[in-house]
Amino acid sequence: MLVCIDPAHVPGQDDGAPDVEDWAHEMDSRGIRLMGNRTRPGSDATSVRVRDRAVLLTDGPYAETKDLMAGFDVLECADLDEAVEVASKHPMAWAGVIELRPFWPDDEE
Amino acid sequence: MTPVPRTTFDLVAAVHADGWGRVLARMIRFTGGDWELAEDCAQDAFTAALQRWPTDGVPDRPLAWLTTTARNRAVDRMRRAATETTKLRTVAATEREPAPSAAAGSVPDERLELMFTCCHPALALDRQVALILRCLAGLSTAEIARAFLVPERTMEQRLFRAKQRIAHAAVPFRVPPPHLLPQRVPAVLQVLYLVFNQGYGDPARAVLCAEAVRWARVLAGLLPDEPEAEGLLALLLLHEARRPARLEPTGDLVTLVQQDRSRWDRAMIDEGAAICERALRRGRAGPFQLQAAIAACHATAPTSDATDWPQIAGLYAQLSRVMPTDVVELNRAVAIGMAEGPTSALARVDAIAASGRIDGYYLLHATRADLLRRLGRGSQAAHCYRRAAELAPTAAERRFLLARLGDCAIGDDPASLDLTSTSTPGR
Numbered sequence: 001m002l003v004c005i006d007p008a009h010v011p012g013q014d015d016g017a018p019d020v021e022d023w024a025h026e027m028d029s030r031g032i033r034l035m036g037n038r039t040r041p042g043s044d045a046t047s048v049r050v051r052d053r054a055v056l057l058t059d060g061p062y063a064e065t066k067d068l069m070a071g072f073d074v075l076e077c078a079d080l081d082e083a084v085e086v087a088s089k090h091p092m093a094w095a096g097v098i099e100l101r102p103f104w105p106d107d108e109e
Numbered sequence: 110m111t112p113v114p115r116t117t118f119d120l121v122a123a124v125h126a127d128g129w130g131r132v133l134a135r136m137i138r139f140t141g142g143d144w145e146l147a148e149d150c151a152q153d154a155f156t157a158a159l160q161r162w163p164t165d166g167v168p169d170r171p172l173a174w175l176t177t178t179a180r181n182r183a184v185d186r187m188r189r190a191a192t193e194t195t196k197l198r199t200v201a202a203t204e205r206e207p208a209p210s211a212a213a214g215s216v217p218d219e220r221l222e223l224m225f226t227c228c229h230p231a232l233a234l235d236r237q238v239a240l241i242l243r244c245l246a247g248l249s250t251a252e253i254a255r256a257f258l259v260p261e262r263t264m265e266q267r268l269f270r271a272k273q274r275i276a277h278a279a280v281p282f283r284v285p286p287p288h289l290l291p292q293r294v295p296a297v298l299q300v301l302y303l304v305f306n307q308g309y310g311d312p313a314r315a316v317l318c319a320e321a322v323r324w325a326r327v328l329a330g331l332l333p334d335e336p337e338a339e340g341l342l343a344l345l346l347l348h349e350a351r352r353p354a355r356l357e358p359t360g361d362l363v364t365l366v367q368q369d370r371s372r373w374d375r376a377m378i379d380e381g382a383a384i385c386e387r388a389l390r391r392g393r394a395g396p397f398q399l400q401a402a403i404a405a406c407h408a409t410a411p412t413s414d415a416t417d418w419p420q421i422a423g424l425y426a427q428l429s430r431v432m433p434t435d436v437v438e439l440n441r442a443v444a445i446g447m448a449e450g451p452t453s454a455l456a457r458v459d460a461i462a463a464s465g466r467i468d469g470y471y472l473l474h475a476t477r478a479d480l481l482r483r484l485g486r487g488s489q490a491a492h493c494y495r496r497a498a499e500l501a502p503t504a505a506e507r508r509f510l511l512a513r514l515g516d517c518a519i520g521d522d523p524a525s526l527d528l529t530s531t532s533t534p535g536r
Contacts, residue, residue, distance in 0.1 A: 079281035080231055081289070102277055 001036075001083070002099040003071040003092045017094035027075070032086055036073030043067075070096065117163045124171045125155055129247030132175045134219035137282055139180055144272040146183060148244070154179035220245060221284050221331050224324070228297040229280045236271035237300050238307075243268055246320045256307065256314045294332065298341045298397060301325050305345050310503050312356065322349055329384075339388035340397030346381030347404035350374040362509040366413040378408045399428040418448035435467045443476055451483040471500035475510060482517050491517045 027033035042061035049056045061067070070092065077083040080100070087098040132154060136147035154175045168174035227240035242248045242256075254264035274280070285293045301321050308317025325342040332338045354372040355363055363369075385401040403424045410416040425441035438461055446454030458477050467473050478493030491514055498510040 077279075079279045080229075081281050081285070083279075084231075100278075102279060 001073045001075050001087055001090075002069055002101065003038075003073065003090065004068045004097050004099055005070055006095075006097040007066060007068075009095060009097075011095075014091075014094035017091040018089055020091050023090050026089070027073075027086055032075050032077060032082075034074040034076055036071065038071040039069060041067050117167065118159065120167060120171075121155065121158050121162065124158070124175070125247055128172045128175065129155070130220045130223050130245040131172060131218075132179055133244055133247075134223040135176050136179050136183065137223070138219070140183055140187075142276060142282055144244075144275060145269075146186065147179075148272075150179040150182040150186070151175075153182050218327075218331050220327060222282055224297050224328065225284050225293060226275065226280060226282050228293075228300045229275075230293075230296055231278055231280055232271060232274060234300070234303070236267060236274070237296075238304055239264060239267050240271050241300055241304065241324070242317075242320065245324060248316070248320070252316065256317050294335055294337065297328065298325075298337060301328070302341060302345075302397075305348070309348065309352070310505070312360075315352070318345075318349055318352065321345055336388040336391045336393050337395040337397050339384050340395060340399075340401050343381045343385035343388065343401035344397050344404055346377050346384070347401060347408050350377035350381065351408060356505065360505050362505045364509075365407060370412070373408065378405075381405065382409055394427065394431070396428065396432040399424055399431065403428070416447070418444055422448045435461050435464070436470070436472075439467070439470075439473060439476055446480055446483075451480040455480040455484065469500060471497045471502070471506070471510075473497075474500065475513075478510075478513070478517070482513075487517050 024033065024036070045061045047058040047060065047062040049058070073090075075083060075086060077086065083100050087093055087100055090098055092098060129151070133147055133151045136151050137144055140147045140150075157178050158171070158175060162168075223245050224241070227244055228237050232240070239253055239257075242253045243250065248256075250265050250268060251261050253268075254261040257264065275282075301324055304317050305321035305325075308314040308319075308321070322342070322345045325338070325345050329335075329338040329342045351368065351373050353374070354368040354370070357363060381401065382405040385398060385405050388398045389402060403421055406417050406421050406424070422441065422444040425437065425444050429437045429441055439458065442454045442457035442461070445457065455477070458473070458480060461467065462473060462477060474493045474497035478490045478497060481487075481490035481493060494510050494514040494517060498507050498514070501507040501510055
């Protein structure tokens with residue numbers, strides 16, 4: 001689950017948004033949230049490439065895009081409906097946007 | 110099976126029409142959610158029925174036979190695919206689950222699971238529609254492609270991606286739990302309504318209307334506590350009943366005023382009106398019930414002059430409370446125009462037009478044109494008719510509007526344009 005900023009968000013629609021600590025506590029105790037954290041912004045990112053066996057570093061994000069990702073959580077959910085329920089309770093679903101991405105299973109090409 | 114079909118082929122076709130979705134749903138469960146494999150095996154089972162029933166005789170329980178045949182086929186294929194051990198494990202687990210017993214009395218119909226899954230809001234709307242027609246209604250990919258005027262290859266891809274999306278995103282195959290139903294039922298109703306609308310304007314696509322009515326009926330039967338499901342069924346019946354009178358043999362649109370009411374299907378109208386009344390008596394009026402009530406007012410009026418416009422205007426006022434959209438406001442203005450005259454209606458339409466939100470909607474301009482014409486403002490009316498014709502989605506509607514433009518120049522046509530109620534209702 002990627003916790004993202006929504007540039008189109010209009011303040012005022014997120015009244016009554018849940019608290020992030022409550023959210024983390026609930027999802028941890030339900031065994032759904034395996035780990036998660038806020039991430040520092042793209043200005044603190046380091047991009048790593050290996051080209052011709054040489055490690056190349058760039059100060060900053062890999063693409064000049066708007067800084068969208070603010071954090072992530074790793075969830076273990078029974079199905080999409082459960083993941084949607086979990087995401088919709090996160091305060092950043094109210095004030096930003098949550099992107100859910102399934103893991104690519106090991107046994108699949 | 111009550112009616113005795115003439116040939117085994119007819120019987121297989123009849124079982125297919127009714128049972129395809131059920132066999133497929135059972136197979137999706139059986140394969141642990143492998144839609145592709147489930148569909149292949151269900152298809153194989155129907156093919157086997159065509160080959161074997163003429164010689165072996167028709168089994169007592171055709172659906173059970175088809176399901177068993179499809180399951181055997183699935184087990185064979187999974188065994189052959191040695192790498193798919195995980196799936197075999199899923200199957201083994203599924204087999205241990207207690208079979209839903211008919212004695213329980215409230216056996217959930219597996220088609221309901223199929224409907225809710227096909228209409229999951231995580232799927233794009235065009236995918237939902239394609240899935241419903243393929244998986245539930247059992248139309249072939251070619252038929253669906255024809256109905257949506259896209260190449261067969263495009264529809265094949267769309268269906269493939271939709272099934273892939275269900276698998277990858279882990280869309281659950283189930284009827285949503287009660288707390289999710291208030292959001293999910295409207296989504297299913299909306300998809301069936303969309304299917305109907307896609308078929309309504311074009312006789313070549315009438316199969317979509319028939320399928321939408323059929324599945325709205327099944328859904329209303331399966332969700333007896335949902336008055337909106339009855340509302341949708343009533344609405345579709347009331348529109349379907351009038352379809353034969355809507356188009357000239359040339360394909361031109363006939364307005365409600367000019368339609369030959371003897372060509373309306375009375376039995377269907379009576380059924381739709383009765384279902385609508387029954388639903389409304391539950392006291393939980395929703396958008397579909399109210400639209401059905403409006404359609405019933407039109408359909409039960411003996412002549413167009415006898416239409417109860419004040420009641421229709423009142424129903425639109427109610428509808429605009431539960432469905433506050435510009436299109437509903439526009440229809441409400443049309444009804445007010447008929448009940449009270451064009452002046453107050455034009456003020457409402459002008460207000461909608463001023464917002465600019467539905468400027469690309471041809472009926473906004475057509476409605477304005479009509480009111481202006483009735484007020485004797487011919488050149489303004491002509492301008493609006495032209496704009497409406499530019500935006501009209503079908504050739505028949507374009508021809509109709511251009512003909513109106515001609516009337517406008519003459520300026521003495523007393524018949525009112527109630528295009529909104531002859532066309533597909535409030536989107």
